[in-house]
Amino acid sequence: MPNMTVTVDGKKIEVPMGSTILEACTAAGSRVPTLCHDNKLHPFGACRICLVEVEGTPRKFTPSCTTPATDNMVVKTTSPGLIEARRMVLELLLIKHPLDCPVCDKAGECSLQDLVHEYGLGPSRFDPEKGYLPPDYESAIIERNISRCILCGKCVRICDEQNAVGEWAFTRRGTRARISTDFDRPLDCEFCGECVEICPVGALTTRQFKYKARSWNLEGTASVCNYCGCGCGVSYETREGRIMRVGPARSNYLCTKGRFGWDAVHHAERLTTPKMRVNGELVDCTWDEALSIIATNLKVIKSRHGAEKIGGLGSVRTTNEDSYVFQKFLRTVVETNNIDTLARLKTPKGLNTTFFSGELNKMASHEVILVLDKNVGEINPLTGIEIVRAVNKKDRKLILVNDEFNKFNKIATVVLPTSTVNALENLVKALSSGAGSEESKRAAAMLKAAKNVAIIVPAQLSDNEFTLIRDLAGKLPEVTYYPLVRRSNFQGSLDMGVMPSYYPGYRKIDETSTADFAGLWNAVLPETTGMNAVEMIKAITQGKLAALYIMGDDPAGSDPGLKGILQKLEFLVVQDIFLTETAKLAHVVLPAASSTEKSGTFTNLERRLQQVNKAEEPIGESRPDWEIIQDIAKKMGGSMKYGSTRDILAEIRSVVPAYKDLAFGACWAREKSPLAGMADDLSLTSDSIMKQEVITAERLLFSSGMTITRSHEIGTIRHYKIEV
Amino acid sequence: MNKDVSIKVCMGTGGIAAGGVEVMSTFEKALASVGIKAAVQKNCSMHKVGCRGFCARDVLVDVIIDGTKSTYQYIKPDMVERIVQEHVVGGAPIGDWLVTDDYHTFHDKQVKVVLSDCGEVDPEDIDSYLGRGGYEAVKKVLTTMTPQETIDVIKASGLRGRGGAGFPTAVKWDMAIKATGPKKYLICNADEGDPGAFMDRSVVEGNPHAVIEGMIIGAYAIGAPHGYVYIRAEYPLAVERLHLAIKQAKERGYLGKNILGKGLDFMIKVKLGAGAFVCGEETALIASIEGKRGQPKAKPPFPVQKGLWGYPTIINNVETLANVPYIIRKGASWYAAMGTEKSKGTKVFALTGKILNSGLIEVPMGIPLKEVIYDIGGGIENGKKLKAVQTGGPSGGCIPANMVDTTLDYESLSKVGSIMGSGGMVVLDETDCMVNVAKYFLQFTQSESCGKCIPCRVGTKRLLEILTRITEGKGREGDIELLESLAADVKTSSLCGLGQSAPNPVLSTIRYYRDEYEAHIYEKRCPAGVCKDLLSYSILEEFCKGCTACTRVCPAGAIIGEKKKPHKIIQDICIKCGACFETCKFKAIKKG
Ligand SMILES: Cc1cc2nc3c(=O)[nH]c(=O)nc-3n(C[C@H](O)[C@H](O)[C@H](O)COP(=O)(O)O)c2cc1C
Ligand code: SF4
Ligand code: SF4
Ligand code: SF4
Ligand code: FES
Numbered sequence A: 001m002p003n004m005t006v007t008v009d010g011k012k013i014e015v016p017m018g019s020t021i022l023e024a025c026t027a028a029g030s031r032v033p034t035l036c037h038d039n040k041l042h043p044f045g046a047c048r049i050c051l052v053e054v055e056g057t058p059r060k061f062t063p064s065c066t067t068p069a070t071d072n073m074v075v076k077t078t079s080p081g082l083i084e085a086r087r088m089v090l091e092l093l094l095i096k097h098p099l100d101c102p103v104c105d106k107a108g109e110c111s112l113q114d115l116v117h118e119y120g121l122g123p124s125r126f127d128p129e130k131g132y133l134p135p136d137y138e139s140a141i142i143e144r145n146i147s148r149c150i151l152c153g154k155c156v157r158i159c160d161e162q163n164a165v166g167e168w169a170f171t172r173r174g175t176r177a178r179i180s181t182d183f184d185r186p187l188d189c190e191f192c193g194e195c196v197e198i199c200p201v202g203a204l205t206t207r208q209f210k211y212k213a214r215s216w217n218l219e220g221t222a223s224v225c226n227y228c229g230c231g232c233g234v235s236y237e238t239r240e241g242r243i244m245r246v247g248p249a250r251s252n253y254l255c256t257k258g259r260f261g262w263d264a265v266h267h268a269e270r271l272t273t274p275k276m277r278v279n280g281e282l283v284d285c286t287w288d289e290a291l292s293i294i295a296t297n298l299k300v301i302k303s304r305h306g307a308e309k310i311g312g313l314g315s316v317r318t319t320n321e322d323s324y325v326f327q328k329f330l331r332t333v334v335e336t337n338n339i340d341t342l343a344r345l346k347t348p349k350g351l352n353t354t355f356f357s358g359e360l361n362k363m364a365s366h367e368v369i370l371v372l373d374k375n376v377g378e379i380n381p382l383t384g385i386e387i388v389r390a391v392n393k394k395d396r397k398l399i400l401v402n403d404e405f406n407k408f409n410k411i412a413t414v415v416l417p418t419s420t421v422n423a424l425e426n427l428v429k430a431l432s433s434g435a436g437s438e439e440s441k442r443a444a445a446m447l448k449a450a451k452n453v454a455i456i457v458p459a460q461l462s463d464n465e466f467t468l469i470r471d472l473a474g475k476l477p478e479v480t481y482y483p484l485v486r487r488s489n490f491q492g493s494l495d496m497g498v499m500p501s502y503y504p505g506y507r508k509i510d511e512t513s514t515a516d517f518a519g520l521w522n523a524v525l526p527e528t529t530g531m532n533a534v535e536m537i538k539a540i541t542q543g544k545l546a547a548l549y550i551m552g553d554d555p556a557g558s559d560p561g562l563k564g565i566l567q568k569l570e571f572l573v574v575q576d577i578f579l580t581e582t583a584k585l586a587h588v589v590l591p592a593a594s595s596t597e598k599s600g601t602f603t604n605l606e607r608r609l610q611q612v613n614k615a616e617e618p619i620g621e622s623r624p625d626w627e628i629i630q631d632i633a634k635k636m637g638g639s640m641k642y643g644s645t646r647d648i649l650a651e652i653r654s655v656v657p658a659y660k661d662l663a664f665g666a667c668w669a670r671e672k673s674p675l676a677g678m679a680d681d682l683s684l685t686s687d688s689i690m691k692q693e694v695i696t697a698e699r700l701l702f703s704s705g706m707t708i709t710r711s712h713e714i715g716t717i718r719h720y721k722i723e724v
Numbered sequence B: 001m002n003k004d005v006s007i008k009v010c011m012g013t014g015g016i017a018a019g020g021v022e023v024m025s026t027f028e029k030a031l032a033s034v035g036i037k038a039a040v041q042k043n044c045s046m047h048k049v050g051c052r053g054f055c056a057r058d059v060l061v062d063v064i065i066d067g068t069k070s071t072y073q074y075i076k077p078d079m080v081e082r083i084v085q086e087h088v089v090g091g092a093p094i095g096d097w098l099v100t101d102d103y104h105t106f107h108d109k110q111v112k113v114v115l116s117d118c119g120e121v122d123p124e125d126i127d128s129y130l131g132r133g134g135y136e137a138v139k140k141v142l143t144t145m146t147p148q149e150t151i152d153v154i155k156a157s158g159l160r161g162r163g164g165a166g167f168p169t170a171v172k173w174d175m176a177i178k179a180t181g182p183k184k185y186l187i188c189n190a191d192e193g194d195p196g197a198f199m200d201r202s203v204v205e206g207n208p209h210a211v212i213e214g215m216i217i218g219a220y221a222i223g224a225p226h227g228y229v230y231i232r233a234e235y236p237l238a239v240e241r242l243h244l245a246i247k248q249a250k251e252r253g254y255l256g257k258n259i260l261g262k263g264l265d266f267m268i269k270v271k272l273g274a275g276a277f278v279c280g281e282e283t284a285l286i287a288s289i290e291g292k293r294g295q296p297k298a299k300p301p302f303p304v305q306k307g308l309w310g311y312p313t314i315i316n317n318v319e320t321l322a323n324v325p326y327i328i329r330k331g332a333s334w335y336a337a338m339g340t341e342k343s344k345g346t347k348v349f350a351l352t353g354k355i356l357n358s359g360l361i362e363v364p365m366g367i368p369l370k371e372v373i374y375d376i377g378g379g380i381e382n383g384k385k386l387k388a389v390q391t392g393g394p395s396g397g398c399i400p401a402n403m404v405d406t407t408l409d410y411e412s413l414s415k416v417g418s419i420m421g422s423g424g425m426v427v428l429d430e431t432d433c434m435v436n437v438a439k440y441f442l443q444f445t446q447s448e449s450c451g452k453c454i455p456c457r458v459g460t461k462r463l464l465e466i467l468t469r470i471t472e473g474k475g476r477e478g479d480i481e482l483l484e485s486l487a488a489d490v491k492t493s494s495l496c497g498l499g500q501s502a503p504n505p506v507l508s509t510i511r512y513y514r515d516e517y518e519a520h521i522y523e524k525r526c527p528a529g530v531c532k533d534l535l536s537y538s539i540l541e542e543f544c545k546g547c548t549a550c551t552r553v554c555p556a557g558a559i560i561g562e563k564k565k566p567h568k569i570i571q572d573i574c575i576k577c578g579a580c581f582e583t584c585k586f587k588a589i590k591k592g
Helices: A021-027 A080-095 A111-118 A154-162 A194-198 A256-266 A287-305 A320-334 A342-346 A360-365 A381-394 A407-411 A420-433 A438-449 A463-474 A490-495 A511-521 A533-541 A562-567 A625-635 A645-655 A687-691 B013-017 B020-043 B077-089 B101-108 B126-131 B136-144 B147-157 B169-178 B199-206 B208-222 B236-251 B282-289 B318-330 B332-336 B369-376 B410-415 B434-448 B454-471 B479-493 B497-501 B504-522 B549-553 B579-583
Strands: A003-008 A011-016 A051-054 A073-076 A142-144 A169-171 A178-180 A204-206 A219-224 A233-239 A242-248 A275-278 A281-284 A310-313 A368-371 A397-401 A414-416 A453-457 A479-483 A547-551 A571-576 A588-591 A600-603 A609-612 B005-010 B045-049 B061-065 B068-072 B185-190 B226-232 B256-259 B264-273 B313-317 B346-353 B359-364 B386-391 B397-400 B424-429 B537-539 B589-591
Touching: A003 A021, A011 A021, A021 A051, A021 A073, A051 A080, A080 A111, A080 B454, A080 B479, A154 A194, A154 A381, A194 A204, A219 A609, A233 A256, A242 A256, A275 A287, A287 A310, A287 A547, A287 A571, A287 A588, A287 A625, A310 A320, A310 A533, A320 A490, A320 A511, A320 A547, A320 A600, A320 A625, A320 A645, A342 A533, A360 A381, A360 A479, A368 A381, A368 A438, A381 A397, A381 A407, A397 A407, A397 A438, A414 A420, A414 A438, A420 A438, A420 A463, A453 A463, A490 A600, A511 A645, A533 A562, A600 A645, B005 B013, B005 B020, B013 B020, B013 B236, B020 B077, B061 B077, B068 B077, B101 B369, B126 B208, B126 B236, B136 B208, B136 B318, B147 B169, B147 B208, B147 B318, B147 B332, B169 B208, B169 B313, B185 B199, B185 B208, B185 B282, B185 B318, B199 B208, B199 B236, B199 B318, B199 B346, B208 B226, B208 B236, B208 B264, B208 B313, B208 B318, B226 B236, B226 B282, B236 B264, B264 B282, B282 B313, B313 B318, B318 B332, B346 B369, B359 B369, B369 B386, B386 B434, B397 B504, B434 B454, B434 B504, B454 B479, B454 B497, B454 B504, B479 B497, B479 B504, B549 B579, B579 B589
Parallel strands: A003 A073, A310 A547, A368 A397, A368 A453, A397 A414, A453 A479, A547 A571, A571 A588, B005 B045, B185 B226, B185 B313, B226 B264, B346 B424
Antiparallel strands: A003 A011, A051 A073, A142 A204, A169 A178, A219 A233, A233 A242, A275 A281, A275 A588, A600 A609, B005 B061, B061 B068, B256 B264, B346 B359, B386 B397, B386 B424, B537 B589
C-alpha cells in the first residue's frame, strides 16, 4: 500500500494509506489517550477523549480514532484546549463513578484511574450523583458493576465483532443507557471473559480473581494454554508464587478453558505423593519405593514374557520433552515399540500429510472459508474466532455446513444445512456439473470464483469424507486446510514419535532407521514395529500384554468399559496429576507436575513450537513427567542424564529435522516433513480400524477431556456445553 | 343546473382532528339531497386535500363554482346544509363564515413551491396529481436528460438540504454518482423529530407523490435502484397516504422495473421509525433501518461512502426531495431567482408560539423575520410585545426582538447565533422566561440523547441540572460561566449533531439575555414571572375590596379573610398557580 506523510506534533512521518489519525500519532510516538478504542475492534468514537487538533479543518477538535489521516495532514495532540476538553470528559465520567478503587480489582490497570491521575483532576465543579446501581452477581464467572461502567461499548463490540456471540448490548437510552443482556437475564454465553479483559475499568470483573491480588503485585510468566490444539499464549499471573489469574499473551484471545479452566491444577484432589498398591489398597509411599517397584516389575515382566508384552500410552497434553523421553525410555530401556496415544483414535485424518494446517492468524487472507465442522468453535475456539474476525473485519465470505444452528449461522454467507458428507457430495456435484440446490450452487460459485479457499477440516473424518474433500480441493485453484485438533500437544506427540511405527521426526521404523537411531541413542532397539493403541487394548484382553505404563491419560475415565480390561493387566503404572479412574486401577501411581509447574515446549496444531514456562512450584511431591521417567530409566540401567528440558530439546533438535533450527514461535514447514505428499496413515480413525471389533471403541472417541471437569470456575457455568 | 362545482375539504391531520371527515360526508349527503345527484356527479368533485397551513382555522372548506373560489373557515358539519342551500344552490356565499382579510395577508407574502399543490391535489388520487403536471419531471429527465445533466440542473438551482444542515443537494448527489459498487440506496428522511415540527408530515400527507417523484429523479441521478422512506410511526395518516401513493405510482409504471420503458429500476420501501429524535441523524437512521440500535456512528465514512448495509447511500429530507420535481419542471433559473445569493428557493416553517396566525408557511429565502411575524403571522397574541423568535428547534437559538430585521437565510441566521434547522419557529413574548426556554429545549435533547458519547450523555444532563436549579432559585455564583464552559465542550466534543447542537439554546439565551440569568441567580427573581419557585403572590391591602373571588378560585385554600375586609395569602400553603391573580378584578394581587 502506498504511504502518505503526516506531521504529528511537528514530527513528519510516513504511514500507510488508510491509517487513522490515531495510528499516525502512535507511529509518530505521540501518545493520545483512548477509552473506547481497541485495535481489535471497529472504530466507535464514543468516549471523545482521543480528540486532537487538525490544521485547516472546520471543527475545532477531531476524534483521532475514527478519522482517517490524509496526506500532508498536520496534527497536534496536545494544546491547552485539548487538555481542557479531555479533562471535561474525565470530570463528566467521575460524576457518576463510585470511586471505589480500594476494593476494585481493576485498580492499577484501570484506564480511567490512570487518565484521571495523568490529567490531575481536582475537585469537581459538578455535584456528584449518588444512587449507584448494585453490582450484579447473577452470572457465572463474570460480575458486573454497572456503576463503574463508562459505556465505552468495548464489551458489546468484542462479543459481537470478534466472538459473533453478541451477548452484551446497550439497553435503554441517554443517562439511563447501560450494558446488559436480553431482558437483563444472567449471562448465557461462551464465558470466554474477553469482555472482562477488554473492559477499561472495573465494570466487568471475574469471580475467580475477586480480591485475590492488587494488580501491581502480580508477576507474569508467559506460557501456553494446555487445553486445545490452538495453543494460545497465556500469561500466568502469580502472587507469591501462586497463580491468581490468567490472561492472554500478546493480547490475542483466550477461551473460557484457557482463561478460567487453569484452576483445575489447584484442585484439592491433586496427587501429591506417589502411591502403591498394598493388599489391594493404594497407599502413599516414597518416590524411591515407587520407582523401585516399577523398575523391578518391568524388568521381571520383560525377562519373563519378553519386552513385546509391555506397552506405553503417552499423553497429548504433556510437553515435547516429556513425550520424547517417554518414547525413548520405552524403546531404549524397555526395548519395545508398543508406544501410542489414545488420542490417535480421534486424530484428524490426514493431519501433516494431506491436510497440512495453515497458520491461524492468516485466516483472513482467504477469500472464502468453508467450514466443514459446525463444532469448530467448541473444539478449537481460537480457530472459530479467527473465522469470525476474517468475516467481520475483512469481509471474507463464509460457507458453513451446519444441520443445526449456532453462532456461525449469523455471519455465514451461505449455509448448507446438511451433514458434512452430504454437503461435500453436493459441492463436488455442483462444481463439476452445475447441478444441485440453490445453496450448493451459490456456494460452489463462490468457491470457484475465489483465488484461495480455507477449508476447516473436521476433527474426525470418514474415509468417504476424506476422499470427497480431496476431490473438492482438486477443483479449486488454491486451498489451505485448517484441521481441528483437540489436544494441546497432539502434534508434538506425533513429532516426538509417540507411535508404534515411527521414530521421532516421522522416520518410519525399518532396518536403516533402526540402525540410525541405535547409533544416535547408543542403544539396542527392538527390531519390529509395535502395537497401536487399539491393538494394545485388544492384546490385554487376549493376555498378550502384561504391563502398561500410562503417562497423562485416563482411558477408564472416558470409557468405563475399559476398566475391566485394564484390571487384567499384571502391572499398571499411571502417572497423572489426579487420581483418575485409571489411576485407581494402577499398581503404582505417580504424581506428575502440571503444565503450570514445569517448563518445556508444546507444538500446536499449526506446528508452532512454543515455550511452556514454569509459573509455580510443583504441588506436594509431584515432579515433571520426564524427570520421573528418567529416574526409572536409571534404575533399570538406562543411560539418560538430562539436566533440564533444555538438554532434551537440544537432543530433539538433533534428531527431528523439522526442529533443527526451529525458532520459538515459528511453525515447522511442509518441506521439513518426510510425510509431505504421503498417503495418510497417522490416523487410527480409518473406517477399517473403526470397524474392527474393538471393545467399545466408539466411546473411546471421547477420551481425555477430564481435566476441565476439575475446574471450579468452569463448573459454575450452568448453561454452557463443555466438551467432555 | 350546469355549474361546475368543486368542494375541497381540508383533510390534513389538523383538519381531520377538527372534524373534516364528518364535514365531508355531510357535504356528500347534502349535495345528494338537493336532488342534483346525477347531474352533478360528473362536475361536482369532492377532494380530500392536505394541509393548507392555516391550522388554527380548521375545518377550512373551498367552494369553487365555475372557477370562482370562496374559502370558509371553522366549518362544522351542522353548517354544511346552509352552505349547500345558499351558496351552491342559491349562488350567494355566506359572508360571515368566509375567511377574513388576515387569511389573505397570511397567504400573500408566502411563495409556495413545496406546498403549492398541498391543499389543491387529492393526496389519495394519483390522477389529481397528474392533472396538475405531476410526474412530468420524471418524464422529462428520463427522456431528455442524463443523470449528470439532472444533477447539473439541481446544482444551478442552488437547492440546499432542508433537513437542517443546508448541505448543497447537488454536491451530495455528485458524490453518489461517483461512488461505485453493486448497490446504492436513496433514503428519504421523514423522521421529523423536533418538538412542534410538522412541515414534513404536511408535505407527505398533502402531496406524497411530489416526494415520490423527487425520489425517482434522485434515484435516476445517482443510480440507486432501491429507496427507503424512513417515517415516524406517529404519523399514521402520512404513512397510509404514502403507501397508497407508492402503490398507485407502481401501478402507473412510475415505480418498479423499467420505469416508463426507459430502463430505470427503482422501488421504494417504507420503514417506520419508533420516534427517537436521534434516528433522524443519518448514521443512526441507517442503523435503525438495519434493525440495529438507533445510535449514530462516527463520520467518516459518510453514508455516501459506506451507508445502508455498507453501500453508498444518499439521505435527503422530505422537503428537499419535494422541491426537486418543481425545479425540473420549471427550470433552475426560476428556482434560483428566489432567495438570496447563497440560499435559494423557499423554506417551509412551522410558525408557533405567541403568534396570532400559527400554522405552516412557505416563504422565499431571505425574507425579513419582521414580515413573517407581523404580516404573515399577524403579530403577537393578546397585544403583547414580541420578545424573541426561536428558530431551528432544539438545535437552534433565539433572535431577540431588536433584531427582527434579520433575514431568513442560512447565512444570516448563523450570524446571529441561530440556525434554519428544519424550520421550527417559535414566537416568544414578554411573558416568556428565556432561562425557562433554554431549559425546555435541554429537557428535550437530554432525554433524546442516545447515550453513546460521554459529552452529550453526561454533559446535557449537567446543563439541564444547572438550568433547573437556576429556575428553582438555587442558582449559584459561577453557574453562568460553568454553563458556558460545559456547553462549549459538549459542542466541540460530541459525536453527532444532536450533542453538537444541544447547547445552542443555552449559549444563545446567555448571549442575549445574560441579565435574565443574573436576575435568577443573584436576585432570585424571574423577570418574566414564569419560574414558579421565584414567584410569590401577595394581596395589596389598599386595593382589596374583600370580594372573596380569590378565595373561591384558590385550589389550595391558601387565602383567608372576612368578606369586605382585605384578604391575605398564606405563603406556606400557596402553590403559586396564579389563579387568584387571573381572577382579581381590582388588580389587588401582586405577583413577583
Ligand atoms: C439529531 C438529529 C436529528 C435529525 N433529524 C432529522 C429529521 O427529522 N429529518 C431530516 O430530514 N433530517 C434530520 N437530521 C438531519 C439529517 O441527519 C440529514 O442531514 C438530512 O436528512 C439530510 O437531508 P438534506 O440534505 O436533504 O437536508 C437530523 C440530524 C440530527 C443530528
Ligand atoms: S462494561 Fe466495561 S467494556 Fe463494557 S461498556 Fe462498560 S466500561 Fe466499557
Ligand atoms: S482456544 Fe484452545 S488453546 Fe486457546 S485458550 Fe481456548 S483451549 Fe486454550
Ligand atoms: S451526541 Fe448525543 S445523541 Fe449523538 S451520539 Fe453522542 S450521545 Fe448520542
Ligand atoms: S478513543 Fe476515540 S472516541 Fe473513544
